[in-house]
Amino acid sequence: MYAIRTLMEIRSAKFMKGVIGSEGLPETARPTVAFFGRSNVGKSSVINTLVRQRDLARSSSRPGRTTEINYFLVNDAWHLADLPGYGYAKLPMEKREKIRKHILWFAGTPEVRIDLAVLVIDAEIGMRVTDREALGILSEAGRRTIILANKSDRGRRNDITNGIRSIRGEFPESTVIRYSSKTGEGRKDLLDTIAGTVGFAQ
Ligand SMILES: Nc1nc2c(ncn2[C@@H]2O[C@H](COP(=O)(O)OP(=O)(O)OP(=O)(O)O)[C@@H](O)[C@H]2O)c(=O)[nH]1
Ligand SMILES: [Mg+2]
Structure with missing residues (x-):
C-alpha cells in the first residue's frame, strides 16, 4: 500500500526566545519561517491557528502587542x-x-536566516505602502515570500475575492493565500507551502 502524506502535522510547538535589536538572534541551522506585516493585521493569530495553540504567540486587540x-x-x-x-x-x-x-x-540582512517570508496583509484593506516596501526588501534579498490575505472572514465576500484577485494580478509571481485565523480557512494551504520549504518529513 502507498502511504499518501497530504498534510504536514504540527506535533509540537514551543516558545524559544524573544530577541530585541540585532543581538541574540539564534544562530540556527534550522529552516525559519518569518511572519511580517502591519501592526494588528493578525500575524500572531495566524501563528496560533497554524500550530493550534491559542496562546503560543501573544495576540491582542491592542496594536503593537508584539515588540x-x-x-x-x-x-x-x-x-x-x-x-x-x-x-x-x-x-x-x-x-x-x-x-x-x-x-x-x-528582512534584508543575509546573515539572518529566513527560508520563507510570510507577508500577512488584511484581506479587506489590501497592500499598503509599508507592505510594498517590506516586499521590495524581501525580494531584493532573494527571500522566498508569500502573501497571506488574513481576516478574509470579514467584509463582503465579493470584495475580498476581488481584492485578492487584484493582488494576484499585481504580483503574478507570488503565492497569495486567502486566510482567516477565525475560521481556519487557508490553514492547509499555508501548511503545504511551509512543508514545501522546510520539508514534508519535518
Ligand atoms: N475577524 C478576524 N479577526 C482576526 C483575525 N486574525 C486576527 N484577528 C484579530 O486581530 C487582532 C490583532 O491580532 P494579532 O494577532 O495580535 O495581530 P498582530 O499582527 O500580531 O499585531 P502586532 O503584534 O501588534 O503587530 C486581534 O484582535 C485578533 O483577534 C481573523 O482572521 N479574523
Ligand atoms: Mg503580534
Whole structure:
C-alpha cells in the first residue's frame, strides 16, 4: 500500500526566545519561517491557528502587542519567527521609525536566516505602502515570500475575492493565500507551502 502524506502535522510547538535589536538572534541551522506585516493585521493569530495553540504567540486587540522578534521551535525541527508589526500610527514617530528600520534590517540582512517570508496583509484593506516596501526588501534579498490575505472572514465576500484577485494580478509571481485565523480557512494551504520549504518529513 502507498502511504499518501497530504498534510504536514504540527506535533509540537514551543516558545524559544524573544530577541530585541540585532543581538541574540539564534544562530540556527534550522529552516525559519518569518511572519511580517502591519501592526494588528493578525500575524500572531495566524501563528496560533497554524500550530493550534491559542496562546503560543501573544495576540491582542491592542496594536503593537508584539515588540520583540519571537522565535518558536516546531516539531523540534524548524522555526517560526513572529515579528512586531510596522506602521502602528499611534506610536511616536521616532519609535515607529525604529521598529520599521529594524524589521527591514531583519528582512534584508543575509546573515539572518529566513527560508520563507510570510507577508500577512488584511484581506479587506489590501497592500499598503509599508507592505510594498517590506516586499521590495524581501525580494531584493532573494527571500522566498508569500502573501497571506488574513481576516478574509470579514467584509463582503465579493470584495475580498476581488481584492485578492487584484493582488494576484499585481504580483503574478507570488503565492497569495486567502486566510482567516477565525475560521481556519487557508490553514492547509499555508501548511503545504511551509512543508514545501522546510520539508514534508519535518
Ligand atoms: N475577524 C478576524 N479577526 C482576526 C483575525 N486574525 C486576527 N484577528 C484579530 O486581530 C487582532 C490583532 O491580532 P494579532 O494577532 O495580535 O495581530 P498582530 O499582527 O500580531 O499585531 P502586532 O503584534 O501588534 O503587530 C486581534 O484582535 C485578533 O483577534 C481573523 O482572521 N479574523
Ligand atoms: Mg503580534
